[in-house]
Amino acid sequence: MDLVVPAGPGVPQGLTVPASDLVERFSRSSGPGGQGVNTADSRVELELDVAVLPLTAAQRRRLEAALATRLVDGRLVVAASEHRQQRRNRVAARERLAALLREALAPPPPARRATRPTRGSVERRLDAKRRRADTKAARGRPGPEA
Numbered sequence: 453m454d455l456v457v458p459a460g461p462g463v464p465q466g467l468t469v470p471a472s473d474l475v476e477r478f479s480r481s482s483g484p485g486g487q488g489v490n491t492a493d494s495r496v497e498l499e500l501d502v503a504v505l506p507l508t509a510a511q512r513r514r515l516e517a518a519l520a521t522r523l524v525d526g527r528l529v530v531a532a533s534e535h536r537q538q539r540r541n542r543v544a545a546r547e548r549l550a551a552l553l554r555e556a557l558a559p560p561p562p563a564r565r566a567t568r569p570t571r572g573s574v575e576r577r578l579d580a581k582r583r584r585a586d587t588k589a590a591r592g593r594p595g596p597e598a
Contacts, residue, residue, distance in 0.1 A: 453482035455500075457518065457550045462511065462557035475499040481533040496535035498545040502528055507541070511557055 453472060457467035481495035502515060522528060530552065532545035549557050569577075 455546055457553050460554050462559050474506050494538045494541055496541040496545045497531045498549050499527055501527045515556045
């Protein structure tokens with residue numbers, strides 16, 4: 453079953469990863485399962501070599517920069533063990549991998565343009581600070597001249 457990354461920012465036509473590029477491994481899950489938890493291999497690890505993805509140079513740079521901490525020898529590994537059935541964990545791992553790829557391929561948001569506060573907002577802020585200072589100063593003991 454191929455992995456389909458839906459179209460979105462950074463992936464205008466979407467992305468389809470052939471099933472032959474995905475490596476699935478199964479192991480015993482530590483999650484829910486009752487008596488069957490020690491016998492069923494319901495945990496799924498999905499592994500993808502990002503070098504085989506059909507990406508442009510810009511997309512590849514973005515992907516490697518975004519997933520730099522998660523890549524091990526150029527391979528991305530996602531695990532799922534929240535369900536009791538292996539089939540549901542396989543679906544969950546594929547969804548998680550597709551979401552990771554889509555998020556990593558999205559371009560960074562535009563840089564923030566610096567703005568200055570308006571003169572009125574500065575005056576209101578300073579006026580409020582003066583009023584607060586006067587209120588606090590009035591709470592002290594009266595001085596000798598009072």
